[in-house]
Amino acid sequence: MIEHDPRHSYPHDYNDTYAGLPVASAPLPGDAPDRELPDAAAAAWRLEANTDDPGLDDKFEEVFARFLTRMDTARVTALLVGGWENSYEVDSSHVVRLFVENAERFPALRSLFFGAIPSEVAEISWIQQSDVTPLLKAFPALERLDVRGGGMPALQPIRHEALRMLRLESGGLGADVVRAVGECELPALEYLELWLGVEQYGGDAAVADLGAILSGERLPSLRHLGLQNGEIQDEVAAAVSAAPIVARIESLSLSMGVLTDTGAEALLSGQPLTHLRRLDLHHHFLTDSMIERVTDALPGVDVDLSDQEEPEDEWFYTAVSE
Template sequence: MTIGENLTEFGGLPVRDFDSTKGIEDPAGISYRVRLDWDDYDKGVKFAEVLAKFLGDPKLGEVKSFVIGAWAPESDSNSESIIRAIVEAQDKLQGLEHLFFGDITFEEQEISWILQSDISPLFGALPNLRTLRVRGADGLKLTPLPHAHLREFALESGGLPSDVIRAALACEFPELEHLELWLGDDGYGWDGNVKLFDDLLAGKLFPKLKYLGLRDSMIADDIAEAIAAAPILERIEVLDLSMGTLGDKGVEALTQSPQIGKLKKLDIHHHYASTEKTQALAAAVNELDAGDPEEPDVDDGEEYRYVAVAE
């Protein structure tokens, strides 16, 4: 699987590319996306100039949802200057509730090539943010900090470093309902293990959490086994282990969990489990998405499973 399409909806609003010749026309009804396409690149348009026009628009203070798309064709251009520009415009962004940082398809830039930076300043600059989704983990940094209103936090990557995961789990988000981490492959930045999630699975973090997504993981079986016996199942409504390498071992552990039936939904799509095991799991849960079954590659008797998003 690759990310082949840009967002069409975000923050409950349709996404439209920002046209700097028209400005912000419908701040309450559109989630504006600032990006450069290939024609812009060829014409020499600078992302910083388009972003400056957006952030300087007189209607910026009315914008509720904002999407940052592709900002540079060169792989050595990170997000630091973009974050700095947002922070400098923070007085006019106090009403912003939803931010997607990195709506970039594989044709624009592979997820492992997206260069991020320290996103920590966004939390202080945007105190009314409800949703923050960030795509790309190369260069990504995060300092543990509080945010009073954040409800959805997602880090999409082909390989999420353990230091970023530790920082995310150490943040104080009392209103957080949706936590989504794409863990990825060890060839693209993942360097952790299931012990990273001990406190999370013990139910010690994020008291209002309803959705937990530990997605795109090459250790999906280990995570499933840990979750099957974990207190977190007592209070979340949706568990998302999709896009990873989940197989019979992990599915069987979930099926045998006495708490699994309390979930409203379990998502394991893109998995490597047998039909027999997924049917047994379906009988144990209220709703199961077990679509996109995969077959492992076999070479010299060794099985190889792959996450959905890596490079």
């Protein structure tokens, strides 16, 4: 199974490594023309507009053009798209267009994080995304796509032969996007992670919208399923407990959400989970007695039950929302 970068599930900025490579910043406007840069294939390159210094107020298009000039992009395998100017007001469609129009310049690209923007620049639910389907069409050899945003992307059902990992990080993932993921034909996909989020930030997906994913009919290679960060986590757990896809995956994550004893009981009462290598339930609202029951029921499974939460004035919360 494709290896995922080790992290603790909350928004990870991948400042150090991404897709198994050290992260390097794309050439900046103040760089000397002869500044020594890492080999193009030896780093995951972060491209982002510089809006912190008034003297270096580069727009993303300028950063991108400089990267094309300075770098042998034919050998670049991994990219992180950081902030574009006013990413909390302006959507990413112009950035998508840049990549689509220059796709032939990146024949080796295999991993792309679209929206790797730290919270001090824009909180996850402020990031305005757009339709990312053109990226999948323009890069048929892409193996990994991560997308972060609250104004979450549109996604059209598509067949992609090479994609092995798909991660959508959001404080509120729309039902239309969840359904579109299930309607995609992704024969090579091994790792799927969706942050469902909360209704306040657009997370209006219901369990019924997960039906195509849980059937597994279009995901023959899937080995990890993450349905995370949801306020409907108990309902998701109940659906997962009888889902056909669960019998053939190796790891399952229902972490970061409002999982209570009700959801855990559904998991224990459903199909066997003893075949799993790992079950990630961290950030949960289980009682001590239920934690003990889950642990005892799955002695050979690596179960993560860390981050036991307590409701605040009867308010149950996801790990990530705004």
